[in-house]
Amino acid sequence: MLRIRGLSKSFTNHLRGGDTRAVLSQVDLDVAAGQCVVLTGASGSGKSSLLRCVYGSYTVDAGRIELDTPSGVADLAAVPDRELIRIRREHVGMVTQFLSVPPRISAVDLVTEQGVPAAWATELLTDLGLQPELHGLAPATFSGGERQLVNIAIALARPRPLLLLDEITASLDHGRRSTVLSVLRERKESGTALLAIFHELPDHPGLIDEVCQLAAGRLKETV
Amino acid sequence: MSGPVLEVRELTVRYGGTLGCDAVSFDVHEGEVLGIVGESGSGKSTVLGCCGLDLHPSGGWVRLSGMDTAGVVGAQRRRLRNEGIGIVRQAAHEELRLEISAGGNIVERLLATGYRGFQAIRDRAERVYTEVELPAGRMDAAVATFSGGMRQRVQIARALVSEPAVLLLDEPTTGLDVSVQARILDLIRGLQRRTGVAMVVVSHDLAVIRMLADQLLVMRDGRVVESGVTDRVLSDPRHPYTQLLVSSRLEV
Structure with missing residues (x-):
């Protein structure tokens, strides 16, 4: 599904005299359909940067990020902007810890905006554990955990074959965490590829297939 | 995918000896929102002025739904402007006539695009008036009696009533109270998603751009x-000026 080859990324800060900092060096990584790969490593090791490169939020210095799509292989490191937007809509979802949508629109509307029927949105929010009485309300009034469920629902609304998950359970209590992880496992079992970062490696049977450790922007041995 | 509804190529405007904008190129397709950011004097309003047919390019061209706008003059130009483009400005009085009613401002544009029939026009104006969530019963009140946020809603209704291919927004929420600003942004975002109208949004406010635009030009x-x-330019800015712009943002 996803093949990353020779991926390198650095930042050049022109406000500090053009000082350049490498965050990823020569990363090779594969994620197959129906596989969940988890990235671990100290903070600053490049885990989030790797996800952002795949999603196209960061430009890359070198390397290829090949994604299998029904219309052929797309190199996410080189696709034109318009194509990247289309690929995100159809093929790649990303969830972070931050609500990236206007908090004043109701939860169910935010999900249906993804192009799915309201009944479907309601079912998804219910599966993720958001109480029905909150579906029609705007996330502005929600707790951090409830907001996060909306975030996850938006990314899961369309059946996107690749999901990038950046510490998505950090703000959830134990019960909610387990519900969300179960939904993720179901998606994985039905063929979705997951590339994830967890604050704490979850002990959820059947979810994680492979753990890759990053250190100083380089991939260490696979566990 | 059909062709772009707005095509700008090598657009250059000179004001006497000064350069308004220099070799600016972009495309906007149906359903897309392009943001333009930059400080005052960066040329963003000049670019928008050419797209809105208010200014004539010194070089390059602007095509609207495939039609080159350079040779279009006089009544034909006004017609193209009324039918093809909707404009929402920071200062409502530049686009609206404050002494006439909200409904009158909306109807005026329908008449200008060749709509006929009193009831059909009234119905259509009422529908758009409701869509922008203006208070029922105020449609026949003069715009001068409306608040800043309501005036922006009237502008949006007037701009969209003729179902233009492109909506141009020049600092649409600048100068409004924060809570009003948020509601106007929600309205614009919702209308864009429902109608799929192509938009160009000029703003100095990165939060506005982040919320509305999928693609971004920094001028x-x-x-x-x-x-x-948009999220790539804002999270991985590469040009020194963009880095300055992003790092200058005041986080709330």
């Missing part, structure tokens, strides 16, 4: 210094 001294998918 400085009349030139585009950086462009791309």
Whole structure:
């Protein structure tokens, strides 16, 4: 599904005299359909940067990020902007810890905006554990955990074959965490590829297939 | 995918000896929102002025739904402007006539695009008036009696009533109270998603751009210094000026 080859990324800060900092060096990584790969490593090791490169939020210095799509292989490191937007809509979802949508629109509307029927949105929010009485309300009034469920629902609304998950359970209590992880496992079992970062490696049977450790922007041995 | 509804190529405007904008190029397709950011004097309003047929390019061209706008003059130009483009400005009085009613301002544009029949026009104006969530019963009140946020809603209704291919927004929420600003942004975002109208949004406010635009141009001294998918430009800015712009943002 996803093949990353020779991926390198650095930042050049022109406000500090053009000082350049490498965050990823020569990363090779594969994620197959129906596989969940988890990235671990100290903070600053490049885990989030790797996800952002795949999603196209960061430009890359070198390397290829090949994604299998029904219309052929797309190199996410080189696709034109318009194509990247289309690929995100159809093929790649990303969830972070931050609500990236206007908090004043109701939860169910935010999900249906993804192009799915309201009944479907309601079912998804219910599966993720958001109480029905909150579906029609705007996330502005929600707790951090409830907001996060909306975030996850938006990314899961369309059946996107690749999901990038950046510490998505950090703000959830134990019960909610387990519900969300179960939904993720179901998606994985039905063929979705997951590339994830967890604050704490979850002990959820059947979810994680492979753990890759990053250190100083380089991939260490696979566990 | 059909062709772009707005095509701008090598657009250059000179004001006497000064350069308004220099070799600016971009495309906007149906359903897309392009943001333009830059400080005052960067040329973003000049670019928008050419798209809105208010200014004539010194070089390059602007095509609207495939039609070159350069040779279009007089009544034909006014017609193209009324039918093809909707404009929402920061200062409502530049686009609206404050002494006439909200409904009158909306109807005026329908008449200008050749709509006929009193009831059909009234129905259509009422529908759009309701869509922009203006208070029922105030449609026949003069715009001068409306608040800043309500005036922006009237502008949006007037701009969209003729179902233009492109909506141009020039600092649409600047100067409004924060809570009003948020509701106007929600309205614009919702209407864009429902109608799929192509939009160009000029703003100095990165939060506005982040919420509305999928693609972004960063302008400085009349030139585009950086462009791309919005979250990429804002999270991985590469040009020194964009880095300054992003780092200058005041986090709330």
